[in-house]
Amino acid sequence: MKILMVGNGGREHALLWKLRQDAPTAMFYATRPNPGMEPLAESVDVAPTDVDGLATWAEGNQITLTVVGPEIPLACGIGDAFRQRGLPLFGPSSSASRIESSKAFAKDLMEKLEVPTAAYRTFTKWPDAEAFISETGGPLVVKASGLAGGKGAIVCPTTEEALEAAREILKEERFGNAGSEIVIEEFMEGEELSVFGITDGRHVVLLLPSQDHKRVGEGDTGPNTGGMGAYAPVPSIRPGLMREVRETIFLPILDGMEAAATPFRGLLYAGLMLTAQGARVVEFNCRFGDPEAQVVIPMMDSSLLGLMVTVARGGSIADGECHWREGAALNTVLASEGYPGDYETGREIKIPAELEHRDDLLLFHAGTRREDGRLVTAGGRVLSVVGLGKDLEEARGRSLEGADAIGFEGKLFRKDIGWRALTALENQEA
Numbered sequence: 129m130k131i132l133m134v135g136n137g138g139r140e141h142a143l144l145w146k147l148r149q150d151a152p153t154a155m156f157y158a159t160r161p162n163p164g165m166e167p168l169a170e171s172v173d174v175a176p177t178d179v180d181g182l183a184t185w186a187e188g189n190q191i192t193l194t195v196v197g198p199e200i201p202l203a204c205g206i207g208d209a210f211r212q213r214g215l216p217l218f219g220p221s222s223s224a225s226r227i228e229s230s231k232a233f234a235k236d237l238m239e240k241l242e243v244p245t246a247a248y249r250t251f252t253k254w255p256d257a258e259a260f261i262s263e264t265g266g267p268l269v270v271k272a273s274g275l276a277g278g279k280g281a282i283v284c285p286t287t288e289e290a291l292e293a294a295r296e297i298l299k300e301e302r303f304g305n306a307g308s309e310i311v312i313e314e315f316m317e318g319e320e321l322s323v324f325g326i327t328d329g330r331h332v333v334l335l336l337p338s339q340d341h342k343r344v345g346e347g348d349t350g351p352n353t354g355g356m357g358a359y360a361p362v363p364s365i366r367p368g369l370m371r372e373v374r375e376t377i378f379l380p381i382l383d384g385m386e387a388a389a390t391p392f393r394g395l396l397y398a399g400l401m402l403t404a405q406g407a408r409v410v411e412f413n414c415r416f417g418d419p420e421a422q423v424v425i426p427m428m429d430s431s432l433l434g435l436m437v438t439v440a441r442g443g444s445i446a447d448g449e450c451h452w453r454e455g456a457a458l459n460t461v462l463a464s465e466g467y468p469g470d471y472e473t474g475r476e477i478k479i480p481a482e483l484e485h486r487d488d489l490l491l492f493h494a495g496t497r498r499e500d501g502r503l504v505t506a507g508g509r510v511l512s513v514v515g516l517g518k519d520l521e522e523a524r525g526r527s528l529e530g531a532d533a534i535g536f537e538g539k540l541f542r543k544d545i546g547w548r549a550l551t552a553l554e555n556q557e558a
């Protein structure tokens with residue numbers, strides 16, 4: 129078997145790590161792998177967005193499975209380019225991936241299918257947005273409709289902040305073209321949950337729910353980022369919730385997309401808010417979450433590859449299952465000071481040897497590169513430090529131990545990943 133991984137961040141490192149365990153004798157390739165992925169896969173020097181170039185390469189090299197990590201190649205039509213040539217690829221078509229690449233499309237779909245989500249309006253013109261915000265009043269959430277690397281949603285407690293956010297996106301083009309349309313939403317209150325479903329377009333295998341930490345600062349303060357850490361499982365989930373999520377969210381969306389001739393095959397990610405009225409959708413993504421994949425995947429105790437191959441070949445996963453190990457995983461993201469704004473790169477990273485090759489601590493690389501034989505920072509999110517343990521407390525201890533021990537100038541990380549769950553557990557014990 130020959131497997132190509134498209135993408136080179138922390139999520140793709142985790143996927144590659146798992147697929148290699150599932151298929152120890154397979155040959156692995158990755159597009160421009162980061163230094164952590166390098167020992168696991170041969171490098172393919174084609175950009176993930178060069179979808180025809182990658183399809184030609186995969187055809188020439190008789191690749192049996194291609195797995196796509198990030199959303200941009202999917203939005204660019206990598207799924208369509210591969211399927212046109214009969215090449216098995218795990219990931220949706222470009223039209224199905226609009227569920228992520230156009231928030232306006234996703235909201236309209238949810239409204240039509242009566243999937244629970246925040247009330248919303250879409251705007252392309254500043255005066256209309258201004259009038260709506262002034263009339264409705266805060267709190268509101270203002271979002272660029274297009275892809276903005278997880279940074280395009282601005283939670284605005286007041287009317288003035290909502291006006292400012294809408295003005296910045298529509299008039300000052302803060303997110304460029306991604307913000308030519310905006311979505312203004314009702315503010316939802318509750319805890320967030322990330323649920324991944326592997327789907328063949330009709331059936332879905334839901335994975336272990338996880339919780340991301342989107343804000344850059346401790347106590348969930350400061351601007352939104354791509355995600356500063358995550359943990360799984362989430363202990364506060366009430367009985368019946370996953371069934372509700374399957375029946376009120378995943379299945380209606382899959383049926384609706386199939387009926388519209390844009391079936392979704394691949395990984396559908398529902399970002400949820402657990403409100404007093406039940407689970408409501410914050411957003412959908414057309415791929416695994418990052419940094420959530422780095423905790424969900426290591427908890428998997430059954431083959432991921434088997435499900436991916438079936439879906440990529442157009443088969444049915446009606447009987448598909450996933451099994452999970454005992455215990456918990458917690459990921460602390462090490463980022464570059466300044467992220468999600470501007471930051472420096474090229475800072476040398478020191479990883480103590482005792483952190484490598486441990487069963488209870490995994491390091492997944494994201495924004496790293498080699499420079500003159502040294503490992504240096506190359507992005508906003510640099511490394512995922514994943515602790516595994518018998519419970520969340522133990523997993524957190526290991527993750528923090530690793531996060532403290534790794535050194536680079538301007539290292540930024542949250543020490544409080546998992547705080548909601550850990551506080552709730554402490555209260556239960558008291």
Ligand code: AMP
Nearest residue numbers: 246269281313314315316342399410411
């Ligand atoms: P999004 O890019 O849509 O996933 O939004 C990023 C983050 O903004 C979410 O993970 C939430 O923390 C927050 N957010 C987005 N929409 C809402 C909403 N309607 N109500 C409350 N918080 C929201």
Ligand code: GLY
Nearest residue numbers: 340355417418419
């Ligand atoms: N962690 C959020 C995302 O991957 O979109």
